[in-house]
Amino acid sequence: MMKSNVYIALLHYPVHNRNGDVVTTAVTNLDIHDIARAARTYGVKGFYIITPLTQQQEFAAKIVNHWKRGYGAHYNPWRKAAFDITDVAESLENAVEDIARRERSDTMTIVATGASLKNNCITCEDLVERISHDRGSYLLLFGTGWGIADTILESADVCIDPIRGPSDYNHLSVRSAVSIILDRLFGKR
Amino acid sequence: MMKSNVYIALLHYPVHNRNGDVVTTAVTNLDIHDIARAARTYGVKGFYIITPLTQQQEFAAKIVNHWKRGYGAHYNPWRKAAFDITDVAESLENAVEDIARRERSDTMTIVATGASLKNNCITCEDLVERISHDRGSYLLLFGTGWGIADTILESADVCIDPIRGPSDYNHLSVRSAVSIILDRLFGKR
Numbered sequence: 118m119m120k121s122n123v124y125i126a127l128l129h130y131p132v133h134n135r136n137g138d139v140v141t142t143a144v145t146n147l148d149i150h151d152i153a154r155a156a157r158t159y160g161v162k163g164f165y166i167i168t169p170l171t172q173q174q175e176f177a178a179k180i181v182n183h184w185k186r187g188y189g190a191h192y193n194p195w196r197k198a199a200f201d202i203t204d205v206a207e208s209l210e211n212a213v214e215d216i217a218r219r220e221r222s223d224t225m226t227i228v229a230t231g232a233s234l235k236n237n238c239i240t241c242e243d244l245v246e247r248i249s250h251d252r253g254s255y256l257l258l259f260g261t262g263w264g265i266a267d268t269i270l271e272s273a274d275v276c277i278d279p280i281r282g283p284s285d286y287n288h289l290s291v292r293s294a295v296s297i298i299l300d301r302l303f304g305k306r
Numbered sequence: 307m308m309k310s311n312v313y314i315a316l317l318h319y320p321v322h323n324r325n326g327d328v329v330t331t332a333v334t335n336l337d338i339h340d341i342a343r344a345a346r347t348y349g350v351k352g353f354y355i356i357t358p359l360t361q362q363q364e365f366a367a368k369i370v371n372h373w374k375r376g377y378g379a380h381y382n383p384w385r386k387a388a389f390d391i392t393d394v395a396e397s398l399e400n401a402v403e404d405i406a407r408r409e410r411s412d413t414m415t416i417v418a419t420g421a422s423l424k425n426n427c428i429t430c431e432d433l434v435e436r437i438s439h440d441r442g443s444y445l446l447l448f449g450t451g452w453g454i455a456d457t458i459l460e461s462a463d464v465c466i467d468p469i470r471g472p473s474d475y476n477h478l479s480v481r482s483a484v485s486i487i488l489d490r491l492f493g494k495r
Contacts, residue, residue: 147336151479158478159471195477240495281494282348288384289347289485290340296482297489304486305470306429 122220122254123161123303125295126212127152129168131266142261144168144177151292152259153199159299162254163219164203165212177205209258209269216254224253229273230298231264232287238276241301248302259295311409311443312350312492314484315401316341318357320455331450333357333366340481341448342388348488351443352408353392354401366394398447398458405443413442418462419487420453421476427465430490437491448484 127148130141149166156164166177183189184200206212217223228244239247248255258265258273270276279287280297289297316337319330338355345353355366372378373389395401406412417433428436437444447454447462459465468476469486478486 151482154478155482157475158469158473160473195475198475199477242495280347280489282488282492283494284347284349286346286384286387288343288388290336290343290481292479292481293340293344293485296478296485297493299471300469300486300489301493301495303471304490305472306431306490 122252123248123257124163124165124212124216124254125152125156125161125257125259125299126165126167126206126209127291127295128209128258128260128265128269129166129173131269132260132262133264133266135263137263139266140262141168141170141173144173146180148261148292149177149180149203150196150199152295153203154196155292155296155299157199157202159303161202161299163216165206165215166203167206167209167212169207174205174207181205213256216256220254222253226251226253226255226275227273228255228257229265229270229276230257230259230294231270231276232279232289232294233264234270234276234279236276237273238278240278241298244275244277245302257298259291261291311441312437312446313352313354313401313405313443314341314345314350314446314448314488315354315356315395315398316480316484317398317447317449317454317458318355318362320458321449321451322453322455324452326452328455329451330357330359330362333362335369337450337481338366338369338392339385339388341484342392343385344481344485344488346388346391348492350391350488352405354395354404355392356395356398356401358396363394363396370394402445405445409443411442415440415442415444415464416462417444417446418454418459418465419446419448419483420459420465421468421478421483422453423459423465423468425465426462427467429467430487433464433466434491446487448480450480
C-alpha cells in the first residue's frame with residue numbers, strides 16, 4: 118500500500134550525453150505528457166520538470182499551463198488531471214525545497230534511477246516496503262540524455278536496480294523507464 | 307521463462323477516436339522508437355507497425371530503415387538492435403501471415419490490450435504461465451488513439467487486464483502501456 122508522499126523529478130541537468138560529458142538536455146513535449154500521465158496513474162503526488170535554462174522553463178511551463186488552466190483543461194479533463202500534479206523547477210534543490218514546504222517536513226529520501234547503476238541499489242519490492250513503513254517523503258529521480266550525472270547519483274540516498282528483461286539490452290526511453298518503475302512500485306496486479 | 311515466439315503489433319487501424327468512431331491514426335516517430343526499444347529489451351521477436359495507408363507505411367518504413375540500414379545503424383548500434391526486430395505491415399492479417407511464415411506454423415494466440423477491457427481478460431501472470439507452456443506463437447495487440455476497435459477485440463483469443471495503479475485514473479500513453487505490459491510479462495525483478 119502506498120502512502121501519498123511520493124514525488125518524481127525529470128532531470129534535464131546535470132545529465133550525461135553519449136560521450137559522458139555533463140550537459141543540459143532539451144525539454145520535450147512528449148516526455149512531459151507521458152510522464153505526467155504515468156505519475157497520475159500511479160498516485161504520485163508531484164512531478165517536477167527540472168531545467169536550469171530560463172527559456173526551457175518557459176517552454177515547459179507553457180505546455181503545463183495549457184493543460185492545467187488553458188484550452189487543454191477544457192478539451193481534455195483527463196490530461197488536466199495529469200498536469201495538475203506537474204510543475205517546473207530550475208534545480209533539484211528547488212524541487213526538494215518545494216516538497217519540504219508542501220509536506221511541512223524535510224524528511225526526504227532521494228532515490229536515483231539509471232540503466233547502468235551498480236552500487237547502493239535495491240529492488241522495487243524493497244523500496245515499496247520502505248515507503249510503506251516511512252512517513253517521510255520520497256523523491257524519485259529520472260535522467261534524460263544518457264542518464265543522471267555522478268554528482269547527483271552520489272548524493273542520492275538509495276538507487277533502484279536497473280530495469281532488466283530477459284536479454285542484456287537495456288536501452289529504454291526515459292518515458293518507458295518511469296512507467297515501468299512506477300508500475301513495479303505501485304501497480305495493481 | 308519466456309520462449310522466443312512473442313510478437314507485438316501497434317495498430318493505427320482499426321482504432322477508436324475520442325468520439326468512439328473507427329478511424330486510422332497517424333504513425334508517430336516516438337511511438338516507433340519507444341516501442342522498438344521496449345520490445346528489444348524484453349526479448350520480443352518482432353514488432354509490427356500496422357497502417358493501411360500507403361504514405362504512412364512509407365513514412366514508417368523510412369524511419370525503420372534509417373536505423374536498420376541507414377546512417378542511424380552506424381550512429382547508434384543499440385537503436386539498430388531495436389529496429390532489427392521492427393517491421394511495417396498494411397494490416398493485422400498481413401502481420402499474422404508473416405509470423406506464420408517465420409514460425410512455419412499458424413498456431414497463434416492473439417492477445418488484445420486496452421484501458422477499458424472487461425470481458426475475457428486474464429492477468430499478465432496467467433498469460434506468462436500460458437506462454438511458458440505453449441509452443442505456439444503469441445501476438446500482443448496495442449491500439450493507438452482511444453483504443454482497438456471492437457471487431458478486433460472480438461476476434462482476439464484473450465485480453466489482458468487493464469493496467470491499474472492505486473487510483474482509478476487509467477489514461478496512459480500507448481508507449482507506457484506497451485512498456486508496462488512487457489515488463490509485467492517478461493521483466494526480471
